[in-house]
Amino acid sequence: MAQNSSITPIRVRPHVVVVGGGFGGLAVVRKLAKADVDITLIDRHNYNTFQPLLYQVATASLNPGDITWFLRAIRSKQDNVRFLKGTVVDINHEAHSILLDGDITVGFDYLVLANGVTANFFGVPGAEEYSMPLYRRSQALALRDRMFAALEDAAINGQNDNFRLVVVGAGATGVETAGALAEMRNLDMPTTYPELDPTKVHITLVEMGQHVLAPFHPNLREYAKRQLEKRGVDLRLGTVVKEVTPDGVLLEKD
Amino acid sequence: MAQNSSITPIRVRPHVVVVGGGFGGLAVVRKLAKADVDITLIDRHNYNTFQPLLYQVATASLNPGDITWFLRAIRSKQDNVRFLKGTVVDINHEAHSILLDGDITVGFDYLVLANGVTANFFGVPGAEEYSMPLYRRSQALALRDRMFAALEDAAINGQNDNFRLVVVGAGATGVETAGALAEMRNLDMPTTYPELDPTKVHITLVEMGQHVLAPFHPNLREYAKRQLEKRGVDLRLGTVVKEVTPDGVLLEKD
DSSP: OOSSOBOOOOOSSOEEEEEOOSHHHHHHHHHTTTSSOEEEEEESSSEEEOGGGHHHHHTTSSOGGGSEEEGGGGGGTOSSEEEEEOOEEEEETTTTEEEETTTEEEEOSEEEEOOOOOOOOTTOTTHHHHSOOOSSHHHHHHHHHHHHHHHHHHHHHOOOSOEEEEEEOOSHHHHHHHHHHHHIIIIIHHHHOTTSOGGGEEEEEEOSSSSSSTTSOHHHHHHHHHHHHHTTOEEETTEEEEEEETTEEEEEEO | OOSSOBOOOOOSSOEEEEEOOSHHHHHHHHHTTTSSOEEEEEESSSEEEOGGGHHHHHTTSSOGGGSEEEGGGGGGTOTTEEEEEOOEEEEETTTTEEEETTTEEEEOSEEEEOOOOOOOOTTOTTHHHHSOOOSSHHHHHHHHHHHHHHHHHHHHHOOOSOEEEEEEOOSHHHHHHHHHHHHIIIIIHHHHOTTSOGGGEEEEEEOSSSSSSTTSOHHHHHHHHHHHHHTTOEEETTEEEEEEETTEEEEEEO
């Protein structure tokens, strides 16, 4: 790796640096397609993740590559952008430059920070240590692998215990995840894991508020709720997670 | 994990154990679909790999999940088979049983060993240590990741060196791999890695024999050879690899 190298080609047009190749960063890049600027898009990964379908990777109905695409391919549609893979470690406001890991300095005229969000554990004790967040491709794969490793182990060594999957948060991802897990149990497992007893697999969806899919129209909320119940999801509305332990969650009714 | 557990349900029909969920093992399982037997299919992975397309995973034109499928899904077409994930560590011929890792014993009336093949290094010094074989999904991913990590590094830190990719063996996989790499360099890199100079990326295909695709009709061999040359693959026929070192291969002309 070069030390203290500086990547700021001599330019006559304004240089826009966009940090983050997610929905936000890409929207900016695309809007500037016809603008008289040079853009540098920076992300720590060389792929974009379509987060709304992460739950399908986690439940093994899509491959990770089906919901991600190569960020460098953006140049096939737009030639005023270049891509840099790196992690921003510092911003120098006076010098108008950012510092990437590996001591790479990138100068900018305009800087757009769209470096995304991550799971919010709301200070619940144990949540960060013992739950599996679902915001990144690697997290979806970790969840999928852990689930199937447990099923394979039970298929070989006998299913002594109940499997309990607890999904916290009944927003879109929580509802989709709980529903997909229930369909996997009801429809797939009798074929794929005939050694296991689906009635010993329990899927619980915990939500602090009174509704699933709170931002949606009441009719849609009710429909989603009925569909989850029809699939046998154990729905706990108005229920707060007090603590997450290595082998369970402590709930408190509102 | 259960210790010394034995998985041999009481059966009245002959029990056929098939080790290996590749082309060979699956052909046996399917042929026995209507037979009056119970089959146990055992593989160390719970997926089947379509090996002829491994080169496309290695060169990033297919996702690993596009060339693999969940072996447990075989029960959706055939109900006299069950699947066990495990690695065979011993065979007890007298007792008619095999031992899997984790001390699992599986009895059989008939045993089919179809546990596959692996890369043959032909005793070439250094080949096993320093080359990357292409026989398994994990190996294709390792090759892909190493290649793209090198490209990303050069894109950030500057391309001081030539990239040299040497493919050994001009059978179907070698020819496909070299051709796909050349197309990646010629067609994709100018868009995806504009920072890099494609003329500094060299793809060499080394073959001991006098022909590419030796088992095929001479017309087809010639066609494949011309196509590789057209794509700028540096073809070395009648050339033996004497040694593989950490940073190169030592060749000897026949």
